[in-house]
Amino acid sequence: MRIDIITIFPEYFSPLELSLIGKARASGLLDIRLHDLRSWTHDRHNTVDDTPYGGGPGMVMKPEPWGEALDAVTGGGEEGATPRLIVPAPSGLPFTQQRADRLAAEPWLVFACGRYEGIDSRVAEDAAGRMPVEHLSIGDYVLAGGESATLVMVETVSRLLPGVLGNAESAVQDSFATGAMAHLLEGPVYTKPPVWRDREVPPVLLSGNHGAVDRWRRDQALRATARNRPELLDRFTDDDLDRRDQEV
């Protein structure tokens, strides 16, 4: 997969040089390219924003640099390929694991990181004439810009690509994505020592009884989900829950 990120803060994405994503880039599994929007400004101050038409607080990102940047970045696709343009925005559609699964099947994504009050709306309108465009939100809160949202989306999508996760991690991924624990929150986890500050690890986890451990973990996942995200339980019918109980 090729991922292009257009931003006024390329250095914001240095975390993408680390860990699994860094390794995937080094191995050629992931081709992530960073572009400084100011490269497509032509004035002395490299201006990227201006006051909003109609008045109001803040500044809006100017269309000209974005138009030139998107033309330059998306025009060079192999055999005339076109990317899917992702615009992080508080007003966007919710970015979910399901949407990440779908994006992970795309060969080429371009992320447009807006700041201030956003990007002049004509930029996305213009791009939509040449490629699919999606405005996506990572949650109901306001960020200073699209960079952190893009980091979240790039990490979530990249870890779904074949070969990016190690065998151990991808096994965990599968169990939570499709098995009896699918769509449930993870319960408590423990490692050595068996006692720490007089706190013992739940004895079932030391029992060696895998069936009992699986049942305990599923019960804890149901409890965590009922406590913190009860609406996720609405997805399951009673038959589903009964059937899953048989699976564990």
Ligand SMILES: Oc1ccccc1-c1ccno1
């Ligand atoms: O709050 C934002 C500002 C700019 C770009 C994106 C966001 C955002 C908020 C939630 N998801 O994305």
